Amino acid sequence: MDLKKLLPCGKVIVFRKGEIVKHQDDPIEDVLILLEGTLKTEHVSENGKTLEIDEIKPVQIIASGFIFSSEPRFPVNVVAGENSKILSIPKEVFLDLLMKDRELLLFFLKDVSEHFRVVSEKLFFLTTKTLREKLMNFLVRHMNEKRELTLPVTLEELSRLFGCARPALSRVFQELEREGYIEKHGRRIKVLKNPFEHDRI
Amino acid sequence: MDLKKLLPCGKVIVFRKGEIVKHQDDPIEDVLILLEGTLKTEHVSENGKTLEIDEIKPVQIIASGFIFSSEPRFPVNVVAGENSKILSIPKEVFLDLLMKDRELLLFFLKDVSEHFRVVSEKLFFLTTKTLREKLMNFLVRHMNEKRELTLPVTLEELSRLFGCARPALSRVFQELEREGYIEKHGRRIKVLKNPFEHDRI
Numbered sequence: 001m002d003l004k005k006l007l008p009c010g011k012v013i014v015f016r017k018g019e020i021v022k023h024q025d026d027p028i029e030d031v032l033i034l035l036e037g038t039l040k041t042e043h044v045s046e047n048g049k050t051l052e053i054d055e056i057k058p059v060q061i062i063a064s065g066f067i068f069s070s071e072p073r074f075p076v077n078v079v080a081g082e083n084s085k086i087l088s089i090p091k092e093v094f095l096d097l098l099m100k101d102r103e104l105l106l107f108f109l110k111d112v113s114e115h116f117r118v119v120s121e122k123l124f125f126l127t128t129k130t131l132r133e134k135l136m137n138f139l140v141r142h143m144n145e146k147r148e149l150t151l152p153v154t155l156e157e158l159s160r161l162f163g164c165a166r167p168a169l170s171r172v173f174q175e176l177e178r179e180g181y182i183e184k185h186g187r188r189i190k191v192l193k194n195p196f197e198h199d200r201i
Numbered sequence: 202m203d204l205k206k207l208l209p210c211g212k213v214i215v216f217r218k219g220e221i222v223k224h225q226d227d228p229i230e231d232v233l234i235l236l237e238g239t240l241k242t243e244h245v246s247e248n249g250k251t252l253e254i255d256e257i258k259p260v261q262i263i264a265s266g267f268i269f270s271s272e273p274r275f276p277v278n279v280v281a282g283e284n285s286k287i288l289s290i291p292k293e294v295f296l297d298l299l300m301k302d303r304e305l306l307l308f309f310l311k312d313v314s315e316h317f318r319v320v321s322e323k324l325f326f327l328t329t330k331t332l333r334e335k336l337m338n339f340l341v342r343h344m345n346e347k348r349e350l351t352l353p354v355t356l357e358e359l360s361r362l363f364g365c366a367r368p369a370l371s372r373v374f375q376e377l378e379r380e381g382y383i384e385k386h387g388r389r390i391k392v393l394k395n396p397f398e399h400d401r402i
Contacts, residue, residue, distance in 0.1 A: 043325070043329070045329060051329065065313075065314055065317035065318070065321070066314060066317070066318060067310075067314065068307065068310035068311050068313075068314045069311065069314035069315050069317070069318045070311060070314075070315060072314075075321060075325075095303065095306065095307070098299075098300075098306060099299075099300050099301075099303060099306060100300075102296065102300060105296065105299065105300060106269065106296070109268075109269035109313075110269050110270065110271060112266075112269075112310075112313055112314070112317065113266055113267060113268065113269045113270035113271075113273075113313070114270050114271060115317065116266035116267070116270070116313065116316065116317045116320065117266075117267060117270045119317065119320050119321050119324055120266070120276060120320050122324055123320055123323055123324045123327070124244070124276075126324070126327050126328070126364040127327070127361050127362060127364050128244070128246060128252065128361065130366060131365070131366060160328050160329065161328060162364070163327040163328050163363070163364035163365070164332070164364070164365055164369075165331060165332060165369075168365075168366075168369060
């Protein structure tokens with residue numbers, strides 16, 4: 001789907017690297033489509049701490065899943081990671097386009113649904129698996145054919161991903177090592193037994 | 202929005218209490234709308250354990266957020282909680298309707314987006330707050346004007362909700378009691394200090 005064909009329906013806005021495109025909680029009044037450049041999203045928590053969330057690459061609709069919610073607001077800060085061009089289309093005009101263009105309608109529904117599926121699966125994973133299962137699952141998914149991996153994130157980030165405290169995660173690492181599932185040297189890990197191949201852990 | 206006006210566009214299927222409407226992982230071929238009755242959704246995990254997730258009341262589109270994803274499948278078992286009537290509309294026909302009926306299009310987009318917002322917020326909550334913050338937040342949201350509550354779920358369910366192990370949750374309860382934030386007698390809890398009123402915990 002070439003979203004660039006929508007160019008005549010809106011106006012193009014240019015942002016320089018580092019400029020804030022939208023602040024967290026800004027109302028979503030228009031449909032924004034990143035045409036060129038890179039955007040970064042970051043979440044600001046109640047105590048003012050900023051956490052980098054994601055990168056948006058062109059050509060993509062920004063925050064597609066939130067645009068038509070009942071009180072649509074940007075869930076994060078959107079910042080230009082480099083000089084970027086964004087197409088801004090008023091929501092009403094975009095609705096007209098959806099009703100006229102079946103391909104666009106399907107593209108948009110699929111875009112929103114795919115985001116929904118990813119978020120739902122993550123939520124499910126977090127709420128149904130034990131920390132031990134989450135960690136083992138993560139290691140097995142990231143190991144190479146020699147069953148080795150270098151942790152791609154810090155323990156701090158990993159514990160956030162798993163929704164647990166860092167000491168709890170360290171304890172599980174030690175448990176898995178003691179029970180002969182893994183061998184760990186700093187961030188380098190070798191999986192000795194893969195519990196998902198035969199039995200569950 | 203009265204979804205019953207879509208009656209002429211599909212066929213009505215009747216399910217008796219206890220009948221399975223869809224199995225988890227069944228492909229989503231039609232748009233299903235619950236007209237009468239109640240549906241229950243349950244998740245079956247890899248080891249065969251079944252977990253009740255939610256209840257669907259009429260009139261509502263079933264699994265709206267998944268219908269137009271790239272490989273659309275039901276994320277859960279859908280079971281009739283009582284005798285129920287479901288309207289089944291082929292996806293292509295539903296797309297035609299969306300393109301003709303602006304009100305329906307807006308309703309559907311809003312429905313999907315609201316689900317997305319709820320799931321995203323839960324995910325955010327789980328991955329950014331510490332267990333201590335999650336628990337305190339939960340207690341404050343559920344207490345009455347006397348700052349008292351009876352836990353509406355078991356510790357087991359609560360730890361699942363928070364994505365942690367049960368012993369970890371018990372430890373945090375003890376911590377909060379020791380530090381004078383709460384008083385706990387079985388499932389009855391009194392909040393003595395609300396850390397969100399002034400400072401963060």
